[in-house]
Amino acid sequence: MAHGLVKICGLSNDATLEAAIAAGAGMIGLVFFEKSPRHVSLETAARLADRARGRTEIVALTVNADDATIEAIMDRVRPDWLQLHGSETPERCVELKARYGVRIMKALGIREADDIATALPYVSHVDRLLFDAKPPKGADLPGGNGASFDWALLQGLDHGVPLMLSGGLDPRTVADAIRIGGIGDVDVSSGVERARGEKDEDLIHVFVAAARQGATDRPAGDRTLPG
Template structure:
């Protein structure tokens, strides 16, 4: 299976264009007001149109209500809903059923005990994303916050669903992450930014190239 590469938290047309031209498979658009990557529905729709037919659009939400999800699904028609909050397996299953979209559930990982949730979420999700668990600070946002975790914890993880790796990835370490974990894909946000919320096209291209290079090495072994 080809490695999936996702560029998340895209906010500008030049970042969309760079991601698509570099060969990214998925574009993440964030709907979470506390995030510097948060988008209005109108802006998200405009960005998604630039990638239409060339990359899958992922709408990232955090403990969203049914009303919010309905607004996003009807207004954006994303290919995937990414649930990045404290949604229970039951809530994930309900969202997947109600909105008829593939669902990717994020699981925060700091230690081995955090992986206990993987099987329960795999049953009700189409994809999983293992991310660095947020630090316990008031400033921390859901997600990796630019931090990595011990990738050996998820090396070869196979819960019967595609699993993507996130948290602290950038062009300088993504090849190692791909080789070590052998997961289905990689997801980057702050690792390709010049400032919070602002993606750098050159960093996007370098990240995708590094990930693809590592994938190619694995295929030749």
């Protein structure tokens, strides 16, 4: 079975970017959210994106960003994907996809079974859905909190937009998450950090290897949302 896609999110320097690419990450994420310890300036993001371009897919993560912010990111960084990690509507996804010709990944918070249904309005309007753990009450960040959810809630999803799993993943848990949830594509941020906002090159390599093994071992058949 083909290896699953791994995204290393919240990169901020050359060394960890190179580690992610060398490990085989299919996507790297650059965070544009000032409350996040992983936030990068446009200048840094543009430099990292230029270094990564053509070697892996570049994802720009935003949270309810206004038009001026999106415009600047698209102009300076030129990402392959926009990851919308706030309360953006399906209409906003359609608008940004049409305006910039960019692929859209919509992140949705999951805590219980009913949360899965919140994804349905997005299915025909985005290129990928990312299921992340809902943040703890009072948290400043919509993701990257190291929180997890019951991966079994994702079992049985089929036929539709590609899915990605995030939330509380690390080298020890990712294979189980893939096996239980049935989703082979995964996204990690805090799970490969030595300190908050500080990625660890060795952990990146170990995580990608564990995710690949998990994707190889999982039952056949991708899990996607019904259209």
